[in-house]
Amino acid sequence: MNLCIIPARGGSKRIPNKNIKEFCGKPLIAYSIEVAKKSELFDKIVVSTDSEEIAKVAEYYGVEVQIRPDKLSDDYASSMEVFDYVISQNPGFKYACMIYATAPFLQVKYLKEGLEVLKQNDVCYTFSATTYDFPIQRGFKIIDNKAKMFYPEFLNTRSQDLEEAYHDAGQFYFKKVECKEKFKFDGNIPIIIPRYLVQDIDTIEDFIRAEMMYKALCEIKDKKLQYLE
Numbered sequence: 001m002n003l004c005i006i007p008a009r010g011g012s013k014r015i016p017n018k019n020i021k022e023f024c025g026k027p028l029i030a031y032s033i034e035v036a037k038k039s040e041l042f043d044k045i046v047v048s049t050d051s052e053e054i055a056k057v058a059e060y061y062g063v064e065v066q067i068r069p070d071k072l073s074d075d076y077a078s079s080m081e082v083f084d085y086v087i088s089q090n091p092g093f094k095y096a097c098m099i100y101a102t103a104p105f106l107q108v109k110y111l112k113e114g115l116e117v118l119k120q121n122d123v124c125y126t127f128s129a130t131t132y133d134f135p136i137q138r139g140f141k142i143i144d145n146k147a148k149m150f151y152p153e154f155l156n157t158r159s160q161d162l163e164e165a166y167h168d169a170g171q172f173y174f175k176k177v178e179c180k181e182k183f184k185f186d187g188n189i190p191i192i193i194p195r196y197l198v199q200d201i202d203t204i205e206d207f208i209r210a211e212m213m214y215k216a217l218c219e220i221k222d223k224k225l226q227y228l229e
Contacts, residue, residue: 003090
């Protein structure tokens, strides 16, 4: 028995109503709901929200809505806290998956891979990840309007000689429900997503970029190149 949880708080500050803002013709959350349903992995799909507007959209797209308590609806509640809370309110499942409401690029094959890898390995979680598009060893900060490298020893190292680094793709997290360990990267297994299918959506600039990426990928798909399959 598999449970899918899509957390969708109504109080987005930087992009008002972000989770249901129209994205390429549909509410943003619709993409997460649709990929969860299309995967046929889940016995139950729940949208956890504090918003009547989001609830109406979720119900329109055919999934169950569960209203979360106030303590999990403020700016300080983490998505993992919501994940664990909803799992506790829906007993009887062996595996649970949290899909972010802002993941329009998520593909079924990566969800399936995440669950299969979790089943086959002695870990508590699998999660979506991708590579950085620039060597992190060359990163710098700005102090008093001047650049200062984090790792100056790598200034003249060829990029191909630097170790590749990865980061959370912010699309999904699978969990063995019986596991009580809190989520952490160390010791769990990343499912690698290509960079062209990853875009964080936190600001209006992110949103515009994501729409442009999605439209471009749809055009590629129309040309029978199966990037979006």
